Amino acid sequence: xxxxxxxxxxxxxxxxxxxxxxxxxxxxxxxxxxxxxxxxxxxxxxxxxxxxxxxxxxxxxxxxxxxxxxxxxxxxxxxxxxxxxxxxxxxxxxxxxxxxxxxxxxxxxxxxxxxxxxxxxxxxxxxxxxxxxxxxxxxxxxxxxxxxxxxxxxxxxx
Amino acid sequence: xxxxxxxxxxxxxxxxxxxxxxxxxxxxxxxxxxxxxxxxxxxxxxxxxxxxxxxxxxxxxxxxxxxxxxxxxxxxxxxxxxxxxxxxxxxxxxxxxxxxxxxxxxxxxxxxxxxxxxxxxxxxxxxxxxxxxxxxxxxxxxxxxxxxxxxxxxxxxx
Amino acid sequence: xxxxxxxxxxxxxxxxxxxxxxxxxxxxxxxxxxxxxxxxxxxxxxxxxxxxxxxxxxxxxxxxxxxxxxxxxxxxxxxxxxxxxxxxxxxxxxxxxxxxxxxxxxxxxxxxxxxxxxxxxxxxxxxxxxxxxxxxxxxxxxxxxxxxxxxxxxxxxx
Numbered sequence: 001x002x003x004x005x006x007x008x009x010x011x012x013x014x015x016x017x018x019x020x021x022x023x024x025x026x027x028x029x030x031x032x033x034x035x036x037x038x039x040x041x042x043x044x045x046x047x048x049x050x051x052x053x054x055x056x057x058x059x060x061x062x063x064x065x066x067x068x069x070x071x072x073x074x075x076x077x078x079x080x081x082x083x084x085x086x087x088x089x090x091x092x093x094x095x096x097x098x099x100x101x102x103x104x105x106x107x108x109x110x111x112x113x114x115x116x117x118x119x120x121x122x123x124x125x126x127x128x129x130x131x132x133x134x135x136x137x138x139x140x141x142x143x144x145x146x147x148x149x150x151x152x153x154x155x156x157x158x
Numbered sequence: 159x160x161x162x163x164x165x166x167x168x169x170x171x172x173x174x175x176x177x178x179x180x181x182x183x184x185x186x187x188x189x190x191x192x193x194x195x196x197x198x199x200x201x202x203x204x205x206x207x208x209x210x211x212x213x214x215x216x217x218x219x220x221x222x223x224x225x226x227x228x229x230x231x232x233x234x235x236x237x238x239x240x241x242x243x244x245x246x247x248x249x250x251x252x253x254x255x256x257x258x259x260x261x262x263x264x265x266x267x268x269x270x271x272x273x274x275x276x277x278x279x280x281x282x283x284x285x286x287x288x289x290x291x292x293x294x295x296x297x298x299x300x301x302x303x304x305x306x307x308x309x310x311x312x313x314x315x316x
Numbered sequence: 317x318x319x320x321x322x323x324x325x326x327x328x329x330x331x332x333x334x335x336x337x338x339x340x341x342x343x344x345x346x347x348x349x350x351x352x353x354x355x356x357x358x359x360x361x362x363x364x365x366x367x368x369x370x371x372x373x374x375x376x377x378x379x380x381x382x383x384x385x386x387x388x389x390x391x392x393x394x395x396x397x398x399x400x401x402x403x404x405x406x407x408x409x410x411x412x413x414x415x416x417x418x419x420x421x422x423x424x425x426x427x428x429x430x431x432x433x434x435x436x437x438x439x440x441x442x443x444x445x446x447x448x449x450x451x452x453x454x455x456x457x458x459x460x461x462x463x464x465x466x467x468x469x470x471x472x473x474x
Contacts, residue, residue, distance in 0.1 A: 022184035026338035033412045089471040096191045117446050119471040125446040130283040155247040155277040180342035254349045288441040313405045313435040
């Protein structure tokens, strides 16, 4: 299945509110808490497993989206290795979550704010990045949620 | 219906814990995520729709509460227009949510922390405001939640 | 019952995902929102009531864990009194919550990120501390959740 061409769509347009069931909302919250933690623990490959095989990760600060789980894993591995060489800890917070039913059954449109804090060894935490995002989540045949398309827009990018 | 005179009541007194059902808790969380996003997208009028017609918005940094949806919309419009003239993005985070059953059926007392981050174009995010708040939410005849009374207390205000 | 010797276990190892029911997840979220607020309101003794009688509070920045509710209350009272003498407000945020079933029935392993913001009188908020944590929650005979073991690891501690 082709990933929808959402990269050009502006984030944040409210769109029709079709809130997912409360069970799905809780499941999505749990999904993100585990997903973000993988990133902060340097587990690029396990983190990439939370995307579909043909998943897309687009960012407004990158000229091209990352396409497919293999590319997503490889590129995140480079970023995390580079980060691991610095004496800092990063913490990804995701909040202000809105989970709407997607157009296809078994899909969800999830909008969120993300904040990344960086803590230098021996120093105080400081906000490193604010970035709203929007995911298209799908449920696989194994019952697990995965990201088919993610768009993250760094605030303040010029 | 007259808005309760809560403006003088100190925020933060724990009060009796009468947690709302988990369904209502999730609904309230969804309500706030959508509400705060409207603010960050500059939609003052849609944001004001989340108050009741006779809603009140009190803040410890304002001598008088804003009274009624029309005044709430007009005053927030002024604030958002002023903000839009500056090269920054604001993100409202709301968390640490406690939802208790209100004294009247179909009402809820919601307490939360809010944090506002500001991101200058080309710069890093910085915390702009910390402010706990307390809302009286009511369910309208159309089934939607709305704020009848909001009190927000800016931390550090002297 | 003896508190499990978890102090030496590294935080953050993903472990098997055994997500609690959505009802319990919501209950735990509510538990933490109330618990953290007690701390920010200076209520050390009520806060300590959220631990079991034999509860343990371990931190990577302390040579020894605090053992038992009485010690936890007394030590937090000292810390909060010292804080109250300074012209600042503190706000504890807890997020990115993962609630897994514990090994014993009626227990839960909860992992979270915590962020503490400090707001000086007349000043802007600033991040004071980032600290992931892991709790072992148990349900008492009175039906309430309590912490049997808490481990908090301050980021950046050297």
